Amino acid sequence: MKILTIIGARPQFIKAAPVSRVLRKHMEEKIIHTGQHYDANMSDIFFEELHIPKPDYHLGVGSGNHGKQTGEMMAKIEDIVLSEKPDYLMVYGDTNSTLAGALVAAKLHVPVIHIEAGLRSFNKKMPEEINRIMTDHVSEFLFCPTDTAVTNLDNENITHNVFNIGDVMYDAVLYNRELANEKSTILEDAGLTAKKYHLITIHRAENTDDIEKMKNILDAFSKIEDVKVWPIHPRTKHKLADYGLNLDDVPNIKVIDPVGYLDMLTLEANAKKIVTDSGGVQKEAYFMKVPCVTIREQTEWVETLEGEANILTGTDTGKILAAVQKEVSPQYKEVFGDGQASEKIVELIKK
Incomplete structure (x- = not known):
């Protein structure tokens, strides 16, 4: 089985590291780095420290207005998807890289795996909110970090292949x-x-x-x-x-x-x-x-x-x-899973 993974920004590098570590024990993965974060301090150092495999493709898109940036990503991702013919395309979070990958895959009938699905701020002035909603609605597998995220999807009538597996960022921190x-x-x-x-x-x-x-x-x-x-x-x-x-x-x-x-x-x-x-x-x-x-x-x-x-x-x-x-004494709960989200994701994809 071949997975094509799209990443492009600092938070996605962090999320992808634990998942790729487990994923590559069981199936083939190719990584596309869109170049959304291109500064060495925002990109290269994360690949080195987190031992993320070197990207198979680096699109070098860089910064720009939302339409221009997302459009350039889509054009370049489409060529790679047509060439690689993956079984699934995996995206993380809520960036323009996420949306670009999800839209390309959906139009080419490649099933989309969305990690960190179901998040909602309910503020559509945030570009990230638009990216989340659009990505969730074209995804085949929706891996949620919390019960709240599952409920959000249910409220939008998204119930097929929705799983609360915990937060992959918690895996990375641990x-x-x-x-x-x-x-x-x-x-x-x-x-x-x-x-x-x-x-x-x-x-x-x-x-x-x-x-x-x-x-x-x-x-x-x-x-x-x-x-x-x-x-x-x-x-x-x-x-x-x-x-x-x-x-x-x-x-x-x-x-x-x-x-x-x-x-x-x-x-x-x-x-x-x-x-x-x-x-x-x-x-x-x-x-x-x-x-x-x-x-x-x-x-x-x-x-x-x-x-x-x-x-x-x-x-x-x-x-x-x-x-x-303000002096606060918060109590912290285990609401983000058990630190084994990556293993759960891979097991569910295998099944």
Whole structure:
């Protein structure tokens, strides 16, 4: 059996690593890297650290508007699918790479496997929400990370070949956490003390494309007295420069280049709190049992909101500041599976 796997962005590299590790013991896999994330710090280092097999195809699409980027991916993926003739095409998550692969496969009658199916923020202004919905509706196998995701699909009358297998990102964290402890020197390199800093990540277009929102966010950061470390996404860095917003005006902030997966796990595990707009970082915070503040109005990971493990603030300066300063004692539950999602996926595909 031949599986063609589409990946293109940092979160997909993390999700694909544990699945490919198990998958290749039982069947043939070919990997297409779309090049959606092309910066070395956002791409190459993840393949090296996570021991992901070298992509069989690298499309080099790069950044661009949604239509142009997705269209270029589709044209190039279609040629490969026609050549490789896979039994299944596998996609992860909710990026333009996900949608491009799913649409091509569906039109060529290649069954689509969607890993991380069923997520909904119920905000269609988010491009990721459109990608999720479209991908789920053309998929043959839908592997969900939570019971909530299964319910979301049921509400859209998607019930065939829907499985809650847990979260493959949890597999990745469990597998790599000890390795991160052994190998990462990021705390020393950045001059950080465990539990004495806040970790920041901001990259979503709904925030970065709006100068007023970014002003509010930076205003909140300026009022947080604790040390803050921000591995800044290249896109965010460019947007701040375009807006004339200077991070030098934010006290006690350490702005660093994007980091690899092992360094990111170390930064997350040792943070006092995590402040983010990333779906993946919200989950990793939950896995690490570190309180999280999410600068969004909605989240697809509703499980993390229970017991104030994660607090939604939107981009209101006062709400961000209050959430960061609030003392919380969240209780964490095993809602993301048992760390064996990859094995379950492969067994179900075999059956």
